[in-house]
Amino acid sequence: MKKDTLQIRITVIVGIIMTAACLLLTANSLFSARRYYGDYAELLEEGLVEYDPVLPDGVLPPAIEPDFYQTAVRKFSFQSVIAMMVIGILALALTYAAVGRMLRSLKELTRSVGEVNDGNLDRRVELKKAQGEVLELTDSFNRMLSRLEEAFLIQKSFAANAAHELKTPLSVMKSSLQVLEMDPNPGTEDYREFMADTKQSLDRIIKTVEGLLSLANLKDVPADSEVEVYPLIKQAVQELSAAAHSGNVALSAVGTDGISVYGNPDLLYRVFCNLIENAVKYNRPGGTVLVTLRQDADKAYVEVADDGIGIGEEALSHIFEPFYRADQSRSQKIPGSGLGLAVVKMIMERHNGEIEAESAVGEGTKFLVTLKKI
Numbered sequence: 001m002k003k004d005t006l007q008i009r010i011t012v013i014v015g016i017i018m019t020a021a022c023l024l025l026t027a028n029s030l031f032s033a034r035r036y037y038g039d040y041a042e043l044l045e046e047g048l049v050e051y052d053p054v055l056p057d058g059v060l061p062p063a064i065e066p067d068f069y070q071t072a073v074r075k076f077s078f079q080s081v082i083a084m085m086v087i088g089i090l091a092l093a094l095t096y097a098a099v100g101r102m103l104r105s106l107k108e109l110t111r112s113v114g115e116v117n118d119g120n121l122d123r124r125v126e127l128k129k130a131q132g133e134v135l136e137l138t139d140s141f142n143r144m145l146s147r148l149e150e151a152f153l154i155q156k157s158f159a160a161n162a163a164h165e166l167k168t169p170l171s172v173m174k175s176s177l178q179v180l181e182m183d184p185n186p187g188t189e190d191y192r193e194f195m196a197d198t199k200q201s202l203d204r205i206i207k208t209v210e211g212l213l214s215l216a217n218l219k220d221v222p223a224d225s226e227v228e229v230y231p232l233i234k235q236a237v238q239e240l241s242a243a244a245h246s247g248n249v250a251l252s253a254v255g256t257d258g259i260s261v262y263g264n265p266d267l268l269y270r271v272f273c274n275l276i277e278n279a280v281k282y283n284r285p286g287g288t289v290l291v292t293l294r295q296d297a298d299k300a301y302v303e304v305a306d307d308g309i310g311i312g313e314e315a316l317s318h319i320f321e322p323f324y325r326a327d328q329s330r331s332q333k334i335p336g337s338g339l340g341l342a343v344v345k346m347i348m349e350r351h352n353g354e355i356e357a358e359s360a361v362g363e364g365t366k367f368l369v370t371l372k373k374i
């Protein structure tokens with residue numbers, strides 16, 4: 001019963017409207033029949049009118065019983081009422097069937113929605129039989145499923161990636177320790193090597209944990225102070241100039257003071273640091289990194305451009321996902337946790353800003369940050 005509620009409801013509503021229309025039409029017919037033929041019969045009986053004067057010459061009027069017209073009116077009324085009832089019932093049955101047919105795709109959609117669970121998010125509802133609004137609804141539902149599936153997959157891989165990212169440096173530390181233990185008389189040089197390896201692994205663990213903490217806490221951090229952008233850029237360039245120098249990369253910034261946005265200075269500083277750090281890290285000796293601050297009437301634009309190793313088209317669509325690292329950076333053993341750009345993206349969302357990337361392998365990469373100006 002519950003399953004057919006809409007079908008029954010529409011049928012009942014159509015039924016009520018149709019019955020009212022039939023009743024009115026039948027009442028009108030009955031009234032007209034009684035009015036014209038009933039009155040005519042009475043007048044005829046009283047001899048006040050003559051038989052149908054339009055009969056052709058020489059044709060005699062049929063022999064008419066005194067109550068001929070009353071009987072005819074009764075028969076007409078009876079037939080009209082029966083016809084009304086039969087037509088009404090037939091129309092109702094047809095309405096029920098037609099509505100059922102119209103709602104079939106909606107029922108199918110309802111059934112498919114009911115069958116969706118975390119184990120079959122890759123299923124899609126067939127669009128073939130749907131039409132009109134139901135087609136739109138099915139399409140929206142399928143698109144929502146795709147987004148859900150994507151979010152679910154990212155979440156599922158998140159824990160595995162985080163564990164892997166922490167396990168690798170821990171395993172490196174453990175094996176360095178075993179190597180040291182196996183040596184009966186380790187020298188100062190062996191200890192130094194062990195300490196250097198351990199420091200590198202610890203740095204990697206700290207970076208991963210910091211990234212994870214940022215991703216977890218970002219939503220609660222206030223982001224509504226007035227922040228001047230150029231001093232933050234200069235500070236980030238200053239902090240990364242040593243890394244740029246050791247990689248033989250020319251790092252410079254162009255911009256003007258006096259451009260401010262609403263936000264959190266620490267988080268925005270983090271965005272610029274992460275982008276500039278990547279531009280230096282994924283570069284080549286002799287390469288350049290240029291940070292430019294521009295503005296128009298209501299927006300501030302920060303562009304971080306490098307002429308480093310670049311990012312392939314397929315990788316470019318994933319770089320903002322947590323733990324994603326392009327094959328090139330893995331194969332070239334460039335250190336990183338794959339969390340930097342995920343944090344950048346979240347910070348930009350927190351600031352209602354935008355971040356876009358364009359790149360060509362071997363030519364370089366450009367990141368463009370857009371923020372609303374005060």
Ligand code: ADP
Pocket residue numbers: 274278279280282306308309310311319324325326327328329335336337338339340341342365
């Ligand atoms: P990571 O810790 O690996 O640097 P990110 O989230 O900052 O993590 O970056 C994700 C991936 O995007 C990197 O591993 C790298 O493959 C790619 N990438 C980011 N910035 C650049 C860049 N400027 N040039 C080339 N590749 C980049």
